[in-house]
Amino acid sequence: MGLELTVDNLVKRFGTRELFAIEQLQVREGESVHLKGENGVGKTTLMKIMAGLEKPCSGTVIVTPKQRRWWSGRIHPDVIYLHQTPYVFMSKVIDNVAYGLKLRGGSRQNIKIKVKQALVWARLEHLAEQPAHSLSGGERQRLALARAWILAPRLLFLDEPTANLDRHSVSTVAELVSQLLKQGTTIMVSSHQSNRVTELCTRHLLLEGGALHEGVHHENMPHEIDSMMEPQRYAQH
Ligand SMILES: Nc1ncnc2c1ncn2[C@@H]1O[C@H](COP(=O)(O)OP(=O)(O)OP(=O)(O)O)[C@@H](O)[C@H]1O
Numbered sequence: 001m002g003l004e005l006t007v008d009n010l011v012k013r014f015g016t017r018e019l020f021a022i023e024q025l026q027v028r029e030g031e032s033v034h035l036k037g038e039n040g041v042g043k044t045t046l047m048k049i050m051a052g053l054e055k056p057c058s059g060t061v062i063v064t065p066k067q068r069r070w071w072s073g074r075i076h077p078d079v080i081y082l083h084q085t086p087y088v089f090m091s092k093v094i095d096n097v098a099y100g101l102k103l104r105g106g107s108r109q110n111i112k113i114k115v116k117q118a119l120v121w122a123r124l125e126h127l128a129e130q131p132a133h134s135l136s137g138g139e140r141q142r143l144a145l146a147r148a149w150i151l152a153p154r155l156l157f158l159d160e161p162t163a164n165l166d167r168h169s170v171s172t173v174a175e176l177v178s179q180l181l182k183q184g185t186t187i188m189v190s191s192h193q194s195n196r197v198t199e200l201c202t203r204h205l206l207l208e209g210g211a212l213h214e215g216v217h218h219e220n221m222p223h224e225i226d227s228m229m230e231p232q233r234y235a236q237h
Pocket residue numbers: 014019037038039040041042043044045046160192
């Protein structure tokens with residue numbers, strides 16, 4: 001059964017200010033969603049609530065097939081939220097990539113193989129031994145994507161993944177996101193403007209004036225973009 005996330009009557013307030021009230025939203029497996037909206041409208045807050053990292057004031061977010069009340073504090077293992085400014089541990093790049101997989105358990109040999117695959121996938125192999133905190137903005141985004149990729153999420157929230165990146169870095173991030181889509185990962189990406197990553201999306205939502213508006217669907221827009229990568233090389237994980 002496909003993963004489905006359903007939002008019902010979600011309200012978020014900070015003090016007396018109502019940030020948004022969202023009656024209904026469904027995200028189905030395989031979708032690629034651009035969450036658009038001006039700075040400060042609540043994109044981050046909404047995605048964090050959907051990812052189970054923040055509580056709404058009222059309303060529900062339910063994911064099926066595993067029904068779960070996200071704000072009970074439990075994070076769904078198939079859902080990952082990547083922050084706009086990726087957090088890195090004070091350790092080497094390779095250890096940052098391995099972290100989540102080690103928490104999940106598994107043989108050392110298997111973890112080693114997957115970490116290597118993730119580093120190659122995100123084009124970070126040459127930086128494997130470098131301290132993660134010394135990475136550039138673009139490299140950090142790739143590290144964040146590698147850490148997500150290695151855990152094979154079914155739903156991935158990307159919060160402004162191209163903020164402050166130059167054109168080349170945006171293209172590289174777009175290529176990695178394109179790979180994730182081809183592998184079947186459902187993606188919601190927030191950005192106040194269109195860019196090469198949001199262009200991969202077939203569904204567009206606009207958060208404006210505290211309400212969510214459905215945009216245009218481009219059903220047949222391919223997820224393909226020019227890529228120098230070998231697409232299916234590490235498709236299984
Ligand atoms: N913990 C908090 N307490 C009070 N206000 C908050 C809190 N978190 C966020 N806000 C406010 O809620 C509003 C929405 O913030 P949010 O980060 O969700 O917006 P955004 O659409 O993601 O913005 P941007 O595009 O600039 O990242 C902002 O005005 C912010 O200051």
